[in-house]
Amino acid sequence: MNIILLFFSIGYEVLVFNEIYEQIDTQLQFIVLRFLLALTSWLMLIFANKYIRKDEALIRSMDRLR
Numbered sequence: 001m002n003i004i005l006l007f008f009s010i011g012y013e014v015l016v017f018n019e020i021y022e023q024i025d026t027q028l029q030f031i032v033l034r035f036l037l038a039l040t041s042w043l044m045l046i047f048a049n050k051y052i053r054k055d056e057a058l059i060r061s062m063d064r065l066r
Contacts, residue, residue: 002052006045013038 013035024031
């Protein structure tokens with residue numbers, strides 16, 4: 001589910017950036033802030049996916065021990 005959310009988020013930001021590309025001179029600070037927030041959320045989703053996989057592997061290894 002996180003992977004799907006990550007792809008939708010990236011797609012949405014690409015669409016928004018294409019729409020406001022013409023106004024880049026007037027709203028440069030807003031665009032930079034928005035991109036930094038989106039980048040932060042993408043990184044957190046990537047790290048969440050990484051650690052979810054580690055937890056699932058740990059649970060599978062504990063099931064083998066039973």
